[in-house]
Amino acid sequence: MDFLNQFLESIVGIFSNSGFATLPWQNYIMILVSFVLIYLAVKKQFEPLVLLPIAIGMLLVNLYPSIAIGGQTQYIPVNEYLAAHAGENVTYARVMIDGVEYFAKPEQVGGLLYYLYQGVKHGIYPPLIFLGIGAMTDFGPLISNPKSFILGAAAQIGIFITFIGAILLGFDPKEAGAIGIIGGADGPTAIYVTTILASHLLGPIAVAAYSYMALVPIIQPPIMRLLTTKEERSIRMVQLRPVSKLEKILFPIIVMVIVSLLLPDAATLIGMLMFGNLMRESGVVDRISKTAQNELMNIITIFLGLSVGSTATGKVFLSPKTIGIILLGLFAFMMGTAFGVLFGKIMCKVTGGKVNPLIGSAGVSAVPMAARVSQKVGQEENPSNFLLMHAMGPNVAGVVGSAVAAGVLISILS
Amino acid sequence: MDNMKLSLIILLTGIVVVFAVLVLLILIIKLYSTAVSNAQSSIEKKKQQDIQQPVKPVTQKAEAAAKEEPASVTDDSIPGEIIAAIAAAVDTVFGEGAVTVTSVKKAKKQISSGRRNAWRSAGMAENTRAF
Structure with missing residues (x-):
C-alpha cells in the first residue's frame, strides 16, 4: 500500500x-x-x-x-562563510557590495538560450552578420553608379516617418526608434538598434522585420506599379561601366573612415560591413573571407535566430503593443519602398529618362530580394529589360543607408 | 507635445544626416574613381610603350624565323583551337601584332618542384599557408 x-x-x-x-x-x-x-x-x-x-x-x-x-548566484559575506567553513580552500569569486566583501557562489546554471542571448544583448551578433554580408557583397554596381546612394537614402525616409506614427500610437521615443528601423528592411540593423534602444521589444520587432523582408515580393510590386507609369517601367538603362580592382579596394576603406568619423554610432556596423568587403576585394585573405561568408555567417545566424526567438515569450509577445509593431513595421516598409520609387522618378526626370524608377524600391536593403523584385517588375513590362545590376546599386546603398539611419537614431535617442 | 517636437527633430535630423552622408560618399567616390582611372590609364600607356620598344626586334626575328622554317611551327598533336588560344593570350599580353608565335611544343617533362607537380604544390601552399 x-x-x-x-x-x-x-x-x-x-x-x-x-x-x-x-x-x-x-x-x-x-x-x-x-x-x-x-x-x-x-x-x-x-x-x-x-x-x-x-x-x-x-x-x-x-x-x-x-x-x-540565467543562472543564480548566492552572495555570502566572506567573514561568515570563512567562519562556517574553517580551513576550506575557497575558489568563489569575491565581490564588493556597499563596502562589504562577498563570495559569489553559483547556485544554478542558466539555460542554453540565455547564454546564446548574451551575443544579442551585448551587440555581438549583428555586427558579425554584417561582416559576412560585407564579404558576400559586390559594391561594383554602386561604385560604377554612385548616384544610387540617393535612392538608398530616400528609402530610409520611411524609418523616420514611422517614428512619428509610433509616437502617435503611444510608444515612447526609444520604442518608436526601434520600430521605425524595421523600415530599413535590414534584420541585423533592426536587432542591433532594438537591443540598444528597447530590448524588451526585440522579439516582435525581429519577427516583424524578417517577416516583411520575406514578403518583399508581395509587398513591393503593387506600390511600384501604383507610383510609376508603363513608360517609366519600360525604360532601359545603359550598361554600367566596369570597375577596377583598385576602386573596389579603396571603397570599403573610404566608407569606413568617412562614416565612422561623421557618425561614430554607426561605426560598429559599417566597420564590420566594410571590413568584410575589404577581405573579399583585396583577394589576399581568401580563407578568412570564405569563412566570414559561410561558416561564421551560418553559425551566427543559428545563434541569432534562436536567441531572438527565445525573447518571444507569451507574456511579451501577446500584447496590444505587438499588433502596433506589426502594423507600424508594414507601414515603415511601404513608406521606404514608396519614397525609393518616388526619388527614382525624380532621378528619371532629372536625367532625361535614363533611370528606371523601379530600381528605387531596391533602396530598402533586403539584399538581394528587393533588387530581384525590381528586375521582375521591369521584365513584366519589357521582357528584354535587365534591371538587376542597376538595382543592386541602390540595394547595397540601402545597407549603408540603414546603418547610417541606425547611427542617427542611436545617437539621438540612447 | 514634447514627443511630437522630438519626432519632428528626429525626422529632420534623420533625413538631413542620411542624405548628407550619402551625398558626401557620392562625391568622394566620383573623385577617387576619376583619380584612379586617370592614374591607371597613364600607367597602362607607359607600360605599353615600354613593352612595344624592346619587343620589336623579337618580332622581326620571329618573322624571319617563320619565313625560314614554316614547317616546324607546331606540334601536330596540339589541336588548332589550343594554338589559337595561346596566340590570343600572347597577343593580349604583348599587344596586338607585337610578337609572332612561331612554335608551340609540348613540354617533355612535367614542370615540377621536387616530387610534386605544379597543381599539387599549389594545393599544398593553399592548405599550409599561415593566417
Whole structure:
C-alpha cells in the first residue's frame, strides 16, 4: 500500500512539474505561432535560414521557459562563510557590495538560450552578420553608379516617418526608434538598434522585420506599379561601366573612415560591413573571407535566430503593443519602398529618362530580394529589360543607408 | 507635445544626416574613381610603350624565323583551337601584332618542384599557408 502511494505521488509530482500543469495559456498560443513560422519557413521558404531558428527558439522558450533564464548566484559575506567553513580552500569569486566583501557562489546554471542571448544583448551578433554580408557583397554596381546612394537614402525616409506614427500610437521615443528601423528592411540593423534602444521589444520587432523582408515580393510590386507609369517601367538603362580592382579596394576603406568619423554610432556596423568587403576585394585573405561568408555567417545566424526567438515569450509577445509593431513595421516598409520609387522618378526626370524608377524600391536593403523584385517588375513590362545590376546599386546603398539611419537614431535617442 | 517636437527633430535630423552622408560618399567616390582611372590609364600607356620598344626586334626575328622554317611551327598533336588560344593570350599580353608565335611544343617533362607537380604544390601552399 505504501509502495502504491509513493508511486502515485511520484506520478503526480512529475505531472505537476510538467509543462501541461505549469505553462500559462499565452505559451500555448505562442507554440501555435511558432508552428505557423515553421510552416512558412519550410513549406513557403520565407527567409528559411532565419525564420526557422527564430521559430525553434520561440517554440523552445514557450515549451520550457527556463531555457532562457540565467543562472543564480548566492552572495555570502566572506567573514561568515570563512567562519562556517574553517580551513576550506575557497575558489568563489569575491565581490564588493556597499563596502562589504562577498563570495559569489553559483547556485544554478542558466539555460542554453540565455547564454546564446548574451551575443544579442551585448551587440555581438549583428555586427558579425554584417561582416559576412560585407564579404558576400559586390559594391561594383554602386561604385560604377554612385548616384544610387540617393535612392538608398530616400528609402530610409520611411524609418523616420514611422517614428512619428509610433509616437502617435503611444510608444515612447526609444520604442518608436526601434520600430521605425524595421523600415530599413535590414534584420541585423533592426536587432542591433532594438537591443540598444528597447530590448524588451526585440522579439516582435525581429519577427516583424524578417517577416516583411520575406514578403518583399508581395509587398513591393503593387506600390511600384501604383507610383510609376508603363513608360517609366519600360525604360532601359545603359550598361554600367566596369570597375577596377583598385576602386573596389579603396571603397570599403573610404566608407569606413568617412562614416565612422561623421557618425561614430554607426561605426560598429559599417566597420564590420566594410571590413568584410575589404577581405573579399583585396583577394589576399581568401580563407578568412570564405569563412566570414559561410561558416561564421551560418553559425551566427543559428545563434541569432534562436536567441531572438527565445525573447518571444507569451507574456511579451501577446500584447496590444505587438499588433502596433506589426502594423507600424508594414507601414515603415511601404513608406521606404514608396519614397525609393518616388526619388527614382525624380532621378528619371532629372536625367532625361535614363533611370528606371523601379530600381528605387531596391533602396530598402533586403539584399538581394528587393533588387530581384525590381528586375521582375521591369521584365513584366519589357521582357528584354535587365534591371538587376542597376538595382543592386541602390540595394547595397540601402545597407549603408540603414546603418547610417541606425547611427542617427542611436545617437539621438540612447 | 514634447514627443511630437522630438519626432519632428528626429525626422529632420534623420533625413538631413542620411542624405548628407550619402551625398558626401557620392562625391568622394566620383573623385577617387576619376583619380584612379586617370592614374591607371597613364600607367597602362607607359607600360605599353615600354613593352612595344624592346619587343620589336623579337618580332622581326620571329618573322624571319617563320619565313625560314614554316614547317616546324607546331606540334601536330596540339589541336588548332589550343594554338589559337595561346596566340590570343600572347597577343593580349604583348599587344596586338607585337610578337609572332612561331612554335608551340609540348613540354617533355612535367614542370615540377621536387616530387610534386605544379597543381599539387599549389594545393599544398593553399592548405599550409599561415593566417
